[in-house]
């Protein structure tokens with residue numbers, strides 16, 4: 001154990017285990033989490049080669065092998081609780097999305113929420129047993145954005161009169177054929193090819209495909225269809241299915257994100273998910289109670305992503321803070337030993353806010369999950385009243401927490417200096433695997449605009465005298481104040497006072513956006529144009545804060561005091577996240593703090609070190625021997641064969 005890190009733990013002023021229990025929810029939950037963790041981390045079937053030293057295809061193969069083992073073990077140990085599956089999966093594939101994520105995270109939940117009992121028997125049971133492997137295909141090459149309700153222009157015709165049609169006409173179409181009781185699915189244009197779905201490229205044999213429903217000559221907007229894409233015995237693509245991998249990406253190397261072109265693919269009538277919307281055998285369309293129910297799985301994953309932001313931050317600041325406790329640099333005072341870099345105020349100012357945010361997001365993630373479970377329970381009972389708030393909250397928190405975490409991971413990486421740039425630190429991987437959360441499940445700006453839409457509606461209800469409930473109740477209670485009204489009193493030591501100032505600021509920003517829309521409306525006469533011209537106000541928190549200059553200085557001084565208070569407990573606070581070394585997989589973030597010897601050991605495994613003179617370098621040796629520098633290109637081949 002590194003002596004610095006030992007001292008850090010001795011200096012802590014609280015009981016780490018108790019805090020871990022609070023983060024987990026209870027001592028029993030901590031015990032169970034550790035039990036699951038040891039099932040995976042001590043299981044030789046999950047041994048792996050360090051993916052940093054593998055090619056993409058090797059990484060995919062290794063991930064598939066581990067995922068298959070995972071499914072067998074989940075069955076063997078009878079683990080079926082979604083939280084426990086999720087936890088088990090995160091230990092099997094720490095920090096790395098894997099080929100079955102979409103099957104577990106979106107295909108199964110979509111069936112649970114949108115399938116009829118008959119469809120549950122036909123699809124969910126085999127999918128649970130991994131005979132059916134599914135993905136969720138919504139995004140297309142040309143559009144990540146969808147409308148779930150019918151538009152006047154939505155047309156079933158082929159593209160002959162282009163100007164009269166909108167982009168929605170060129171989306172994938174599912175046209176009902178009553179003669180055969182089948183839907184015929186087509187991707188009418190290149191841009192309508194499904195693009196991005198995880199596990200689609202090579203792994204899945206079924207896809208939930210989102211397409212425009214056409215029946216009896218009418219278009220009814222976005223609906224979900226279960227489309228078999230590969231033969232269940234041979235895994236070869238079925239007729240009319242053009243499918244494959246979209247190629248290497250920034251990260252997600254283990255995942256076969258794929259493309260799918262549909263060419264007159266026929267599926268039976270009862271392959272449309274019909275818990276809510278229905279098509280009768282004669283082609284009659286029965287409307288769902290809310291068109292937005294089609295988007296339910298996205299709301300589920302958005303809610304989950306809030307907790308994922310917290311986990312990514314917890315990992316990043318554990319690595320950076322432990323490393324900062326064992327790394328020494330520079331002399332603070334001439335002649336004295338080099339201090340731990342964690343003693344530099346600037347280092348604390350980089351890392352302690354990340355640590356605080358990791359805690360805050362952990363609790364926000366728990367709140368989001370409870371809210372999701374409560375409101376989706378009501379929806380199952382037929383009460384849809386909570387849906388708008390659930391949508392606004394999950395979209396807004398998904399965007400807010402992922403943006404914040406995305407930036408903070410990079411702060412942690414840079415705070416580790418050069419070693420943060422090495423893949424051995426794990427920080428580059430955490431970043432590349434996390435950063436697409438800002439894009440997928442709804443691009444963040446687009447999600448912020450959805451939340452703003454809800455806020456503006458609530459604002460106008462509040463101005464109309466309605467008493468609002470839930471997360472927007474502050475709009476009824478607070479009267480937005482013009483900047484000229486001065487600054488509100490603030491006690492920065494008092495949480496209630498801080499919350500009040502935040503609420504007032506939020507109310508002011510909503511009012512600002514509403515005013516902008518009113519002004520733009522007078523100029524542009526179209527609601528949509530006025531909305532777009534106010535989009536910056538809608539999304540961005542204004543730079544005008546509500547604090548006076550003396551108050552802002554007071555905050556700054558208080559932050560410095562807090563840094564000093566936190567310093568003795570910094571390592572203990574990250575220890576409380578209880579991230580097992582194998583799960584963290586970071587040379588810099590090791591629990592024992594023995595960084596340097598392991599950094600050296602890790603580097604020696606680099607494939608470039610497999611031989612002292614890599615084969616490619618033999619050409620240099622040849623060139624040297626023949627003294628041909630300057631003219632070796634035309635002659636090098638014959639020289640290399642002759643020597």
Ligand SMILES: CCCCC/C=C\C/C=C\C/C=C\C/C=C\C/C=C\CC/C=C/C(=O)SCCNC(=O)CCNC(=O)[C@H](O)C(C)(C)COP(=O)(O)OP(=O)(O)OC[C@H]1O[C@@H](n2cnc3c(N)ncnc32)[C@H](O)[C@@H]1OP(=O)(O)O
Nearest residue numbers: 082085086104105138145146147148292295391440441442
């Ligand atoms: C049972 C076993 C389960 C076991 C599982 C256990 C554990 C899990 C294990 C593992 C899981 C592992 C990992 C997790 C899984 C996956 C994560 C990994 C990889 C990620 C893969 C990524 C997938 C994707 O990205 S899928 C594609 C996502 N795409 C999007 O999100 C597109 C975003 N676009 C939209 O949402 C919409 O197009 C839009 C922008 C909202 C616009 O839609 P539109 O209809 O045009 O709306 P508007 O006209 O703007 O508004 C109309 C009206 O509707 C309201 N609205 C909009 N959306 C919603 C909604 N979702 N809900 C409710 N209401 C909504 C909107 O506010 C407006 O209301 P108003 O008229 O009253 O104002």
Ligand SMILES: Cc1cc2nc3c(=O)[nH]c(=O)nc-3n(C[C@H](O)[C@H](O)[C@H](O)COP(=O)(O)OP(=O)(O)OC[C@H]3O[C@@H](n4cnc5c(N)ncnc54)[C@H](O)[C@@H]3O)c2cc1C
Nearest residue numbers: 136137138139143144196197198436439440441442443445
């Ligand atoms: C790693 C990864 C995995 C994915 N997995 C899946 C999957 O399994 N299944 C699936 O279906 N999809 C998947 N996707 C696709 C993902 O859901 C989309 O990329 C995402 O919804 C964003 O859509 P887009 O790419 O079309 O971005 P665009 O919408 O084209 O965004 C580009 C820019 O335009 C701006 N913009 C767009 N619309 C508006 C607007 N109305 N107002 C203001 N600005 C706007 C955005 O803010 C952004 O800056 C995945 C993507 C990634 C990166």
